[in-house]
Amino acid sequence: MGVRVGYFDCFSGISGDMTLGALVDAGVDHRAIEEAVASLGLPGSLSFETVKKGGFRATHARVETPHEHAHRHLHHIEAIIDKGRLTASQKDLAKKIFLKLGEAEARVHGSELAKIHFHEVGALDSIMDIVGSAVGLDLLGVDRFEASPVPPGRGWIRAAHGRMALPAPATAEILKGVPLADSPAECELTTPTGAAILTTVVERFGPLPAITIESIGLGAGTRDLPEQANVLRLFIGTVDLPPSADRVWVLETNLDDLPGEVVGYTTIKLMEVGALDAFVTPIQMKKNRPGVMISVLCDEAKIPAMEETLFRETSTLGIRRYPVSRHKLKRQAIEVETPFGPIRGKLGWIENRPPTFSPEYDDCARAASSRGIALREVYDAAHAAYRAKEAGEGRTSPVPPPAHEGGHGHAPHHHEHPHDHSH
Known part of the structure; x- marks a missing residue:
């Protein structure tokens, strides 16, 4: 059994356009993203091109928009998203990313979420980046996302409120709880948009897991860095789970x-x-x-x-x-005959080990209540009946489960959970 994983290798940070480029380079159809962004009805365009960064081939997402002075609130951006021809899950993901940004801005400025103006991240190019990324992440079809530690970058940036040391306040707020990495590059490597995309979808930050790689996508950043290739790598692959694991x-x-x-x-x-x-x-x-x-x-x-x-x-x-x-232990339904009537239960076992028998609580409780005896007496009788059954059949290992999945025999499905000790 395999779990499909997408792993973001952020050795040179992450931004919205780098995410878009990596998604397309990893195999997402660029036309699907372009059409989804065009359906928002915003002035501007999104296209993809192959470039070289630090000697490596990568895909660059080119977002071209007219200059504007609009400062949008969260409800304005959500209305734009709702107008687009996106699936419900894609719209939901895009809104979650913007909510992450809005909550960070509200904490940084000591304001309420509803009153926050989205400055740089509310611009047309950022909306296209985030909506396009939400569509691409959905179309990628992975079960989970993981990522490396994140380098925010060094130095200073000039933002709407003046000169500010890196990481930018909103980026730092979003990256709370995320392991950071150092980098010699004297510039902003991770943007608020990139940080919000990452922290919305990633479930674990750490080293590359033991995946069988299917594809590798390289998304290009806009800037050329003398110290390193300014790219985001996205590994797509599967992690195998043992047959008895889920x-x-x-x-x-x-x-x-x-x-x-x-x-x-x-x-x-x-x-x-x-x-x-x-x-x-x-x-x-x-x-x-x-x-x-x-x-x-x-x-x-x-x-x-x-x-x-x-x-x-x-x-x-x-x-x-x-x-x-x-x-999980391998399991099989079984029924034993006791002085108090038939009692259903489950056998659980690991290969080459004796099975364990677990009587169903509902059957035991019903028998105890109807006979006016202690519940533990019924449990003891069920275990004794199982031991006698095993001794009479001369088995030391359970019969293989029936051909259909799960091997529950005739036990009703609602009995599955009370004794599911594998949780």
Whole structure:
């Protein structure tokens, strides 16, 4: 099983036009990006050309726009995005990138998000860069993005508010929590636009993972640097997972102002909409307030449903999410006969190791309740029945699962999660 990864090698920083160039050079159809940007109805044009940077061939995204003095707010930019012929996911990604920029500008200037004027990043070329990048990132079709540490650059820049040391304040704000890298180049290597694109999509910053490379895209920066090739490299490839491993997502949110009944109800609703698991951990929050962290484990397709449930049922203002891989035991459904009736369960095993048997809670609880006995007695009886079954059949390893995927036999699907200890 392979996970398709896009890795940004930002040894010379990152900007909007470098991202666009790298995406096209890595294989995205430039016409799709050009048509999407043209559908915004803005004056100007986007085209791509092959250039050389530091002796290396790369693709340069050329954005040509007329000079303007407009200072746009976030709602103006969102209206422009909504006019374009983009998919819902592409529009959503473009808006998330601009939101990242707007929140950084608001913190830097001590203002409210709704009042922030987008200066340089609200210009026509930046809008085209971001919308084009959102389309290209979507069309690339990777499962996850990773990136190297990011060099912001050295020296000074002249911005709308005068001379400013690098990194620019908005860039520094956006790169909070991101490992930075040094560079001898005396110029701005990473722009606010590049930083916002990167931090919106990248899930991990670090060295190049052990990928099988499919393609490498080089996106050219505008400036020629004497010290190094001014390019952004984008590696596309796959990372293989073991056959018994898969990739799921963890969503987390911290709460300190909800009654316990609401927290418990929320975990029930999360399971009802498809969580693999949902659990609560006591935590100590700021100002020494006791609180809880709700954690949810789910497949990627279930993330919107999980987040909708958390935002609806709790007072949270934000949800963290990150992918994890899990190593699962091979599993097979089984049923044993006990003095209290049939009890379903699962066998789990690793190759060449004895299997473990886990009775289904629902069956055990139903038997205990109907007979008026302790739950643990039913569990003990189920385990004893399994041992007797194994001894009678003389097996030391489980029967291979049925031909259909999962090997659950006739066990209903809703029994999948209570004993899924592989989470």
